[in-house]
Amino acid sequence: MARHPSLRLRPRRSVLYLPASNARALAKAPTLPVDAVVLDLEDAVAPEHKAAARESACEAVRSVDFGHREVAVRVNAPGTPWHADDVAALAAVGPDAVVVPKVGSADDVRGVVASLEAAGAPDRTAVWAMVETPAGVLHAEAVATAHERLTALVVGTNDLAHELGARPAPGRASLLTAVSLVLLAARAAGVVALDGVFNDVHDLEGLAAEARQGRDLGFDGKTVIHPGQVEVVNAVFTPDEAELEDARGVSAAFAAARAEGRAVATYRGRLVEQLHADDAARTLALAEAVRPRS
Numbered sequence: 123m124a125r126h127p128s129l130r131l132r133p134r135r136s137v138l139y140l141p142a143s144n145a146r147a148l149a150k151a152p153t154l155p156v157d158a159v160v161l162d163l164e165d166a167v168a169p170e171h172k173a174a175a176r177e178s179a180c181e182a183v184r185s186v187d188f189g190h191r192e193v194a195v196r197v198n199a200p201g202t203p204w205h206a207d208d209v210a211a212l213a214a215v216g217p218d219a220v221v222v223p224k225v226g227s228a229d230d231v232r233g234v235v236a237s238l239e240a241a242g243a244p245d246r247t248a249v250w251a252m253v254e255t256p257a258g259v260l261h262a263e264a265v266a267t268a269h270e271r272l273t274a275l276v277v278g279t280n281d282l283a284h285e286l287g288a289r290p291a292p293g294r295a296s297l298l299t300a301v302s303l304v305l306l307a308a309r310a311a312g313v314v315a316l317d318g319v320f321n322d323v324h325d326l327e328g329l330a331a332e333a334r335q336g337r338d339l340g341f342d343g344k345t346v347i348h349p350g351q352v353e354v355v356n357a358v359f360t361p362d363e364a365e366l367e368d369a370r371g372v373s374a375a376f377a378a379a380r381a382e383g384r385a386v387a388t389y390r391g392r393l394v395e396q397l398h399a400d401d402a403a404r405t406l407a408l409a410e411a412v413r414p415r416s
C-alpha cells in the first residue's frame with residue numbers, strides 16, 4: 123500500500139480538541155504550543171449549533187494561519203444526521219485530516235474516504251479514525267489497514283469507559299487492554315497512534331502520569347482538551363537531555379561496531395543492535411523536529 127505523505131516523521135506530541143463553535147478557543151488555538159488541533163463538530167457541539175460550527179471550522183481551515191500546527195476536523199459519526207454534510211463541506215476546504223469518531227469497521231473508513239473523494243477532497247487530506255467502541259477495538263487492525271488515507275488511530279477513552287461500563291481510575295487498569303489493542307493495531311499498520319484525553323483540567327500531575335504511561339506504551343502523542351494541558355504533554359513526549367545523550371552514545375557505539383564489521387555493540391553495559399540504533403535515530407530526529415517549536 124502506498125504511504126500517505128503525512129506519515130513522514132512529524133511531531134504529534136499534543137493534539138488539542140476544541141469545539142468549532144467556540145470562537146474564543148478558535149482564536150486561541152493558533153497561539154498555543156500545540157502540534158495539532160482538532161476542530162470538533164461532534165460531542166463538544168450542541169445539535170442546534172452543528173451547522174454554524176461546520177461553517178466556522180471550514181472558514182478556519184480556509185483562512186486561519188495555524189503555522190506549524192496540523193489542522194484536523196472531527197466530523198459527526200457515520201449514521202448521524204450531520205455526517206454527510208460535514209464530510210462534503212470539509213472535502214471542499216481540505217484540512218490536513220478528517221477525524222472520524224466511533225469507527226466500528228473498515229467499511230466505516232472506506233465509506234468516509236469514498237464520500238471525501240466523491241466530493242473532490244485533495245489527496246493531502248488524511249483520515250484519522252477514532253477507536254472508542256468495543257467493536258472498534260475488536261476491529262482495530264482492519265480499521266488501521268482499510269485505506270491508504272488512514273494515517274492515525276486515536277483512542278477515545280471517554281466513550282470507551284462509557285461503553286464498557288468502566289470506572290476511570292489512576293493507572294487506567296480498566297482501559298489498558300483496549301488502549302493497548304489500538305496501539306498494536308496502529309503499529310502493525312504503520313500508522314500514527316494518539317492516546318486519549320485526561321478530563322481533569324486542574325490535575326496536571328495526574329495528566330503527566332497518564333501521558334508518561336501512554337508514551338511508555340509507545341504512543342506518538344496524547345490528545346488534550348485545554349490549553350493548560352499542552353505544555354505538560356509536550357514535555358513528556360519531548361526527549362530530555364539525558365535521553366538525547368544516551369541516543370547519541372548508542373548511535374556512536376553502533377556506528378563504531380559496524381565500521382569494524384560487527385552487528386552488536388555495548389553502550390554503558392547495554393546491548394546495542396540495529397533496532398536500538400534505529401530507536402536512537404528516531405529520538406534524535408524527534409528532538410530535531412521539535413527544536414524550532416520549543
Ligand SMILES: CC(C)(COP(=O)(O)OP(=O)(O)OC[C@H]1O[C@@H](n2cnc3c(N)ncnc32)[C@H](O)[C@@H]1OP(=O)(O)O)[C@@H](O)C(=O)NCCC(=O)NCCSC(=O)C[C@H](O)C(=O)O
Nearest residue numbers: 139140141146147150151162166278279280281347348349
Ligand atoms: C473543558 C472546557 C469546557 C473548559 O473551558 P473554559 O471553562 O472556557 O476554560 P478556561 O476558562 O480555563 O479557558 C481559558 C482560555 O482558554 C480557552 N480555551 C479553553 N479550552 C480551549 C481549547 N480546548 N482550545 C483552545 N482554547 C481553549 C478559553 O476560550 C479561554 O480563552 P480566553 O478567554 O480567550 O483566555 C474547554 O477547555 C473545552 O471546551 N475543551 C474542549 C472540549 C472538547 O473539545 N471535547 C471533545 C473532545 S474530548 C473527547 O471526549 C475525546 C473522545 O471522543 C473520547 O470519547 O474520549
Ligand SMILES: [Mg+2]
Nearest residue numbers: 254278280281
Ligand atoms: Mg468520543
